[in-house]
């Protein structure tokens with residue numbers, strides 16, 4: 101394991117356990133260019149396109165505050181949200197209860213690299229914005245393949261190493277280290293975008309993926325990729341995307357058209373919908 105990846109998993113879980121409220125707020129108080137809603141919409145669209153039968157049992161790997169599972173529940177899917185951060189699991193449970201969805205979805209603490217489920221018990225699995233925080237891809241892909249039924253669907257979203265904003269993250273990481281910089285970014289976000297919590301910064305560096313390398317790995321683990329999509333062609337990286345929020349230009353949505361051009365490779369996230377091959 102490379103030194104940058106040692107301790108990544110533990111740091112990330114600690115981070116998300118402490119920042120669950122901030123993360124959940126970002127679903128509702130969005131800056132133009134934030135990834136959460138576009139990713140959420142793209143995943144729901146993929147579920148719709150593959151015509152997953154209603155009532156299918158879905159596993160949300162690293163479910164965070166549960167936002168995706170609530171929408172899946174409202175569309176008639178049931179399942180389990182699993183997360184390693186206790187505060188995320190707690191939030192998901194409370195919100196599901198508040199929305200009357202607890203009969204369809206349950207939430208539990210667990211590690212995506214060692215799933216507490218028997219073989220072949222889910223019809224589909226989703227893993228969005230999680231693999232970046234693991235030291236390696238192998239364990240989660242092996243576990244996803246194990247718990248999915250034959251022919252089960254797997255939707256995986258990774259940060260694209262060649263994405264335009266992702267390629268600026270090294271510079272941003274350095275800027276965030278300047279004393280007072282993160283505080284300033286938080287104030288800026290609160291003024292321009294609103295919300296209580298301000299900007300989110302990491303004290304560690306999430307991994308980024310080469311799309312074709314992830315595809316190869318998926319195939320190695322017994323998946324066939326049926327569909328892929330690049331998303332988030334934002335102009336400015338977070339937290340600077342907050343600056344264009346007030347303008348309401350919806351530039352980012354307009355740029356989604358780039359997925360249908362050779363420039364798709366500059367999208368910040370790469371989304372795949374795969375199927376577990378019949379053995």
Ligand SMILES: C[S@@+](CC[C@H](N)C(=O)[O-])C[C@H]1O[C@@H](n2cnc3c(N)ncnc32)[C@H](O)[C@@H]1O
Pocket residue numbers: 109112113116117136161162163164165168182183184185188210211212213227228229230233234
């Ligand atoms: C960026 S959030 C993504 C949440 C959600 N999937 C979404 O799309 O909003 C990453 C989530 O993965 C969780 N996580 C990170 N490492 C994990 C692990 N090894 N096992 C389970 N959950 C993990 C974090 O606690 C956090 O809630």
